[in-house]
Amino acid sequence: ERIASISKPLTAACVMRLVEQGRVDLDAPVSRYVSAFAPPGPASSSSAAAVTVRQLLSHLGCVRHYLVPEGGENPVEFHSNHRYETVAEAMKVFANDPLCCVPGEKRVYTTHGYTVLSAIVEAVSGGKGFLSVMEGMFRGLGM
Numbered sequence: 001e002r003i004a005s006i007s008k009p010l011t012a013a014c015v016m017r018l019v020e021q022g023r024v025d026l027d028a029p030v031s032r033y034v035s036a037f038a039p040p041g042p043a044s045s046s047s048a049a050a051v052t053v054r055q056l057l058s059h060l061g062c063v064r065h066y067l068v069p070e071g072g073e074n075p076v077e078f079h080s081n082h083r084y085e086t087v088a089e090a091m092k093v094f095a096n097d098p099l100c101c102v103p104g105e106k107r108v109y110t111t112h113g114y115t116v117l118s119a120i121v122e123a124v125s126g127g128k129g130f131l132s133v134m135e136g137m138f139r140g141l142g143m
Contacts, residue, residue: 011118029052037119
C-alpha cells in the first residue's frame, strides 16, 4: 500500500537500526550498498557516487523530487497509482536523472532519495527489506 510521506520516518528508522547494528555507515557512499545508484552529477559536482547515506537521510543528497510538468502545478509522479513490485523497479523512475545540485550544499526535499534509502535497507537485509527490518525493530521494542 502507498502510505506517502509517513514512509520517510519509517525508512529512516530502519536505516538507523542498521547503523546501530553496524551494518550501515552513515558516511559511506550510497553506491557501497546500491550499485544501481549512479545518477549523473551536476556540472560542478566531482562525483554523484560521493552521495552519502547521511546526506540522503537529511535531504542533502540532491536527488530530485517529483517532476512537475512544464506550466503545471501538480506533480504527475505524485498522482501515479502504479504499484512497483520492487524498490529497484521504483528507482527506474529517476535513475537516469542528474542530481539537481552538488550533494551536501543544498537541502532538496525528496521522495526519491528515500526510495534509494529503501534500496539500502533491502540490500543490507539480504533482500528482506523494509517490513522485515520493521518487524525486528518492533519485536525488539516488545510490540
